[in-house]
Amino acid sequence: MIWQLTNDKRWPALRQRFRWVDEMHQVPQDPRHHAEGNVGIHTEMVLDALSTMPAFQQCSPQQQEIVWAAGLLHDVEKRSTTQRDENGRIQSPGHARKGELTARQLLWRDIPTPFVLREQITALVRLHGLPLWLLERPAAERLLLTAAMRIDTRLLALLARADTEGRHCPDKQEMLDRIALFELFCQEQQCWGQARAFSSDLARWHYLTHPNSAPDFVPWETETFEVTLLSALPGMGKDRYVNEQCHGLPMVSLDVIRRRLGISAEDRTATGRIVQIAKEEARVLLRQKIPFIWNATNITRQLRSQLIALFTAYRARVKIVYLEVPWTQWKQQNANRQYAVPDAVIMRMAAKLEIPQPDEAHSVEYRVVDMP
Structure with a gap:
């Protein structure tokens, strides 16, 4: 059907x-x-x-x-x-x-x-x-x-x-x-009804980030560790994904920092301060080339691009993991969370949602639950 x-x-x-x-x-x-x-x-x-x-x-x-x-x-x-x-x-x-x-x-x-x-x-x-x-x-x-x-x-x-x-x-x-x-x-350009084929994810990423590169160029593998960037609205199951899929990797979480500082989710004036603390935590891991998870909503391309620029400056390979469930399930999951985000806030965020696209990182993984 x-x-x-x-x-x-x-x-x-x-x-x-x-x-x-x-x-x-x-x-x-x-x-x-x-x-x-x-x-x-x-x-x-x-x-x-x-x-x-x-x-x-x-x-x-x-x-x-x-x-x-x-x-x-x-x-x-x-x-x-x-x-x-x-x-x-x-x-x-x-x-x-x-x-x-x-x-x-x-x-x-x-x-x-x-x-x-x-x-x-x-x-x-x-x-x-x-x-x-x-x-x-x-x-x-x-x-x-x-x-x-x-x-x-x-x-x-x-x-x-x-x-x-x-x-x-x-x-x-x-x-x-x-x-x-x-x-x-x-x-x-070999993309009529299909995506242009690249020799690897790294080759595709190199082409996208080097203006003078050709699609057929095969770069040297220089990335030795991977950063996973989560992207999802509040209540989509980011913490569950980390617990089930990330096997104890270090995590930088804006929500954890916010709660540690006692800042309400509705207080947007503190967001800049929280992000700066998170970036400093990330830099410690990046300098040591330790794989880690960046756990935050990251619902716009602009926000993701700023973080990806930071990670790749340390020669990290970046994987975006996008999480989504059906609308009604999402509303219920958020309402049942220990730290539920107010409905007005998540509606405002949903209206701004930009799904991660394949050209944004070395790889993009979509973990989506559709309606049965």
């Missing part, structure tokens, strides 16, 4: 069932790029165009549902980002980035979706414009190979074509030509 966002795909039914679909019809677009009208009109046209495309019909039934869901959600956050610039032009800066976060929340909380499928959909939402602008950017190869680590480029090109066909604009053919060039570039 395949997953579906909904089995009733008629547009009036979608507007009636989902408030965020109905809200699309209140969001204007620049008539130069979207003469068809508002976001709702455009999104309906995108889905209509998608359903008639031979490439869509050749997809497996599950792939069709993935791309269809991404098409429905791809502009969902134009509702919160649309504004007029100094010349009166309508624009929606950052709508794809914010749309990824919203799509993840909807498909975790409201429409329980298997993790792997959910993350394919959110990646398509985040990157739906990539085929149109990739070849204009510096380091296009690196951007493409990084994207292909998290997304099926065939589905991305398909969504981009539907996004283009589902609009009225004078440069439609130019946009379709760009997508065709994107497809050729993917094939040339």
Whole structure:
């Protein structure tokens, strides 16, 4: 049985069932790029165009549902980002980035979706414009190979074509030509419908962190120890993972430091001080090249990148372990903890959650429990 966002795909039914679909019809677009009208009109046209495309019909039934869901959600956050610039032009800066976060929340909380499928959909939402602008950017190869680590480029090109066909604009053919060039570039870079193969995790990490490196370069193995960076919302089971999987490795824990200092979880003013203490504890272990666990939520890429930079400066290999359980189970687990985090705090954190991606570290492990 395949997953579906909904089995009733008629547009009036979608507007009636989902408030965020109905809200699309209140969001204007620049008539130069979207003469068809508002976001709702455009999104309906995108889905209509998608359903008639031979490439869509050749997809497996599950792939069709993935791309269809991404098409429905791809502009969902134009509702919160649309504004007029100094010349009166309508624009929606950052709508794809914010749309990824919203799509993840909807498909975790409201429409329980298997993790792997959910993350394919959110990646398509985040990157739906990539085929149109990739070849204009510096380091296009690196951007493409990084994207292909998290997304099926065939589905991305398909969504981009539907996004283009589902609009009225004078440069439609130019946009379709760009997508065709994107497809050729993917094939040339050996990432059409697959991630580019690297000789090892270290080779992939070296490529990602050395701007002048080539994908086929094989570096010397210099990392002699590993740091495990946990990433999960409060109540997901980080401590349980440490107890069951880490076999007595040293642990740097922000929660332990917070409790040691008698600081409430709601007191965000002390976070900087706690992190600095934790980093000093980590440096002691890093200097001695002792493997250890960094136990904290680390729910944004920016936070993780700062820690990974610290660890790799000491030539550590870094493994991110991401933990997740279904929404209802998570809420219950947090409520039953000895040190429960207030509901308002975890809701705020959930809205900011950025899932670790394969390009962030030497390796990323997903320990996810899906709905039965």
